[in-house]
Amino acid sequence: MTRYFHDYITVAVFAGVGILLVGVALGMSAMLRPKNPSATKRQTYECGIDPVGTGFSQTHVRYYIFALLFLIFDVEAVFIFPWAIQLESLGAFALVEMVIFLVILLAGLVYAIRKGVLRWES
Amino acid sequence: MDWGDWLSNSQNILFVVIALLMVAAAVRVVTSPNVVHAALMLVLALGGSAALFLMLGAEFVAWALVLVYIGAVIVLFLFGIMITRAPTGRDPVRLDHERRWPAALVALATFATLASASVAAFEDEAIEGGVSSTGDLGDVLFSRFVIPFEAVSFVLLAALIGGIVLARKDPG
Numbered sequence: 001m002t003r004y005f006h007d008y009i010t011v012a013v014f015a016g017v018g019i020l021l022v023g024v025a026l027g028m029s030a031m032l033r034p035k036n037p038s039a040t041k042r043q044t045y046e047c048g049i050d051p052v053g054t055g056f057s058q059t060h061v062r063y064y065i066f067a068l069l070f071l072i073f074d075v076e077a078v079f080i081f082p083w084a085i086q087l088e089s090l091g092a093f094a095l096v097e098m099v100i101f102l103v104i105l106l107a108g109l110v111y112a113i114r115k116g117v118l119r120w121e122s
Numbered sequence: 123m124d125w126g127d128w129l130s131n132s133q134n135i136l137f138v139v140i141a142l143l144m145v146a147a148a149v150r151v152v153t154s155p156n157v158v159h160a161a162l163m164l165v166l167a168l169g170g171s172a173a174l175f176l177m178l179g180a181e182f183v184a185w186a187l188v189l190v191y192i193g194a195v196i197v198l199f200l201f202g203i204m205i206t207r208a209p210t211g212r213d214p215v216r217l218d219h220e221r222r223w224p225a226a227l228v229a230l231a232t233f234a235t236l237a238s239a240s241v242a243a244f245e246d247e248a249i250e251g252g253v254s255s256t257g258d259l260g261d262v263l264f265s266r267f268v269i270p271f272e273a274v275s276f277v278l279l280a281a282l283i284g285g286i287v288l289a290r291k292d293p294g
Contacts, residue, residue, distance in 0.1 A: 004179060059204040061289075067201045068285040071194040072278055078186045079263075079274070086260030094264040097271065104275040108282035117290055 065117050069109075076105055133177065140177075144170035161199045168192050182256040 044051050083090075083098050112118055128134050147166035154160040168191045175184035219225070253259055263271055 004181070008176065059201065061205050064198075064201050064205055065286065065289050067194070067198045068289060069282065071190070071198055072282045072285070074190050074194040075278060076275075078189055079271070081185075082182065082256050082260030082263055084260075085257045086264065090260065090264050094260075097264060097268055100272060101275045104272075104279055105282070108279045111283055112286055115286060115290065117286055 062120070065112075069112060069117075072108070073105070076102075137174070137177065140170050140173050144174075157203050158200065161196055161203060164199070165192050165196050168196075178254075180254045182254070182259050 040046065079101065080098070083094060087094055129138075144167050147163045147170065150163040151160045151167060154163060168187060172184040172187040172192075175181075175187065253262055
């Protein structure tokens with residue numbers, strides 16, 4: 001248990017140092033650089049086509065199905081982690097079980113493909 | 123219980139910080155006038171609960187929460203919001219409701235019930251034989267809980283097909 005917390009303290013220290021590094025680099029440059037803002041500079045892209053409308057815009061309904069499929073296969077992936085860790089000690093039985101699990105879900109993917117929801121028609 | 127003693131433990135301080143952050147984020151989820159901001163505040167609240175699970179040593183639950191809830195469910199929320207209610211920039215529909223005080227009362231009562239029930243059931247005794255590490259979870263998943271594990275794949279399959287059927291309008 002102590003090792004567990006030590007591991008996460010290491011992660012936290014690395015994350016903290018990473019944030020500090022970026023903060024110091026950006027903070028230093030903010031202090032050193034000249035500052036004269038203009039409307040052109042504040043645009044999302046300084047060159048190219050001017051953006052139209054706001055960032056808060058409607059997306060295509062098709063993205064929803066992709067997000068839905070991603071959610072299902074994300075849950076599937078969560079089950080793979082404990083399996084992957086213990087696979088060596090569990091042996092062939094666990095391998096067969098996981099193959100059954102994946103094949104059943106693969107049927108869902110085949111259904112999605114056959115229904116044409118993964119095709120991008122405009 | 124002595125509060126000075128309680129606060130001298132660094133874990134308890136961390137817990138208080140995370141809990142306060144979560145409460146603040148949860149309050150913003152229901153009070154934010156912009157529904158996208160509410161969803162992003164939900165990310166913060168869920169991240170806090172993942173941190174609490176990590177502090178309890180429940181590594182797998184914590185990262186599953188991050189992967190599934192923050193990674194996928196919130197994305198689904200945001201897509202749902204962006205598809206249905208974003209034509210005019212600022213949110214056109216008022217997020218408030220006239221029955222907010224009864225709703226707050228129900229929420230408070232639910233919290234009180236859950237909190238008192240779990241305190242009455244467990245108090246501060248440690249749970250013996252709990253499965254927390256990812257490796258142990260793999261062991262029980264493929265010995266005692268093999269059938270439920272395979273049943274989960276059918277549940278996921280049903281959810282997948284149901285989602286496709288509901289989200290897609292069939293031609294003809």
